[in-house]
Amino acid sequence: MNETASSRSRILERLHGIHSQSRFADHPEITETQSPSWTTEEKISRLKSRMEAVHSEIHRCSEQEFDTVFRKVVDEKSIGSLLYAKNTQLGSRIHSLKQSNQENMPELVNYDVSIETMKKRIFSFDASITETLGGIAETGSLILWPSRDEPRLMSLIPPIHLAVLQAETIYNTFSEAIDEGKWDEKGMPTNALLISGPSKTADIEQTLVYGVHGPKQLVVFIIQSN
Template sequence: MSSRDTILQRLRNRSGGELVIPDCDFSVLQRPLSSVAERIDQFEKTIESVHGEVHRCTRESWIARLAGILSCRGARNLLVPAAHQIGRALRDSGRDDLPELLIYDEPIGSWQPHLFNEVDASITSTRGGIAETGSLILWPTPDEPRLMSLVPPIHIAVLEASGLYSTFHEAMHEQNWASGMPTNALLVSGPSKTADIEQTLAYGVHGPKELIVLVVE
């Protein structure tokens, strides 16, 4: 008998029989059904409480809204994905009120100085959002590496309103995370923050100083 079998046998003898594993009960994580509008309201309230910024727009107006946001902040450039439809839409828009569009298409070793010192803003897609915690779900890809959302001073995320979930558990269940996940997944709730200095919460110390979410309804 192996050591494992010996230990299990002792546990069985102590408990009086075979080990019984209880069924998982996730009822405590369930929330009442809510409408998309209610989830947007909750998401906006929660993420703005930690210095995030939400702009509601439509599929036809989000680029114009983005241009206005970047213009107000004096952004000189915007890092966009090369293949994702967000990047394609921006490059094909023909707008002259957008800043210079950059593409992260080089190895990080050669691009790192430019990324860390010269990029003013970046825009990424999202896999969804969590209304209860005011969080964005990001699954980095070669087209949208994680540094796009972690380095530039301004991170702009495009969130489809239909992709808002009430809870983290609901998002994992509905998107079937159990079937496979990327090597790195991000939950982003507001701009960067830390309390390492005298236990005082400070924003924008490392990472984006601003998180701006365009909710496309």
């Protein structure tokens, strides 16, 4: 046996000796955790408080109150142009609201062109409005499910993102959202998104800045059924 092989053997013998004398720390048996089961009101309150903690703006309203609350937000934020998806249920409602309130509504721009064409204009819009797939109370997050009508750019580029969340689609946990939403059956989009607040980064001189990698403001309308 050459010197190298002999040295290797001695090292391995020492390691085996140390291992045989070692005792692993005792750990309690891992038990299955109980998932939370909050009421609708508790889920709304929990999601609202967590999202507001990271600078999201939350508005609770009924179906009947939404139009008034929406117009108030548009006015307060001086939104002059709004990107929307006319073919969605939300888009149809916004379009009808525009038809009946021409003077108190922003210019509506329907996202009905190719990405290449929209890229030339999308940076000029004041805001966008999209639907959401649901929310997660445990983490205070929105679930966005980009589609042909509402592609990812809609919630990524405009400086103000208005998101509409139906209260009954707020889940307790992320795993519950996946299971009850049957994500495995409906087919995943290229990117499903969990969003808790506006874009923020501290890359520049370690100073917190909003709106560098996405919207500067996130406004959520939580609509509760009567």
